[in-house]
Amino acid sequence: VRFTANTGKVYWVVRNINKQAPSAAYEKAILEKYGTPNNSAPVQRLMHWNWNAAGKPLVTSNPVCLADFQRATPSYVEMGCGLGITALITHGPNPDIASGLRVAMTDSAVLTAEIEAAKRARLNDPKGTAAKPAM
Numbered sequence: 001v002r003f004t005a006n007t008g009k010v011y012w013v014v015r016n017i018n019k020q021a022p023s024a025a026y027e028k029a030i031l032e033k034y035g036t037p038n039n040s041a042p043v044q045r046l047m048h049w050n051w052n053a054a055g056k057p058l059v060t061s062n063p064v065c066l067a068d069f070q071r072a073t074p075s076y077v078e079m080g081c082g083l084g085i086t087a088l089i090t091h092g093p094n095p096d097i098a099s100g101l102r103v104a105m106t107d108s109a110v111l112t113a114e115i116e117a118a119k120r121a122r123l124n125d126p127k128g129t130a131a132k133p134a135m
Contacts, residue, residue, distance in 0.1 A: 004114040011110040014069055015103045023098040026089045030101070034085055045089035045098075053082040053109050067104040081108040 002012040027045060031037075037047035038060050050058040050065050065081035069088075084106045092099045 004110060006114055006118060007110075009110045009114070011107050011114075012067075013103075013105045016100065017102075018100040020092075020100075021098055023089055023091065023096055026098050026101045030087045030089075030103070034087070037087075045091070047087045049083075049085040050081070051083040053112065055082060055109075065106075065108070067106040069102055069104045081106075083107050083109065 001010055003009060004011055023045065030047065034047075034049050035057075037049050038058055040047040048066050052058055065084045067084040067086040069086070086104045088102045089098045090100045090102065091097075
């Protein structure tokens with residue numbers, strides 16, 4: 001979990017569940033929680049969901065706005081991204097049995113608000129002592 005420096009709000013979460021279970025059970029749980037994905041890859045069972053900065057679900061995923069398991073970068077902010085969720089059901093030799101589930105979430109709206117607040121603080125601070133946003 002990563003938090004913004006100034007407001008302490010969550011902007012990135014990665015969850016790893018390393019437990020064997022039927023692939024269909026993981027898929028059902030994810031679909032019940034997030035709904036139909038914007039796109040998915042059935043072989044890997046990689047699913048993506050995106051909402052714009054106003055919270056409206058997108059019909060298709062913006063490749064720039066996909067949540068990443070490795071990092072959450074400020075470039076999402078520059079592209080006007082909102083909330084992005086990526087889920088990956090990991091498989092072993094038997095595709096009917098999943099070896100685990102990975103879910104990543106990046107909330108760029110939180111990052112955008114943090115950056116904009118820091119910019120406003122710097123503009124209103126004639127002595128230049130306002131903190132820069134730390135990501």
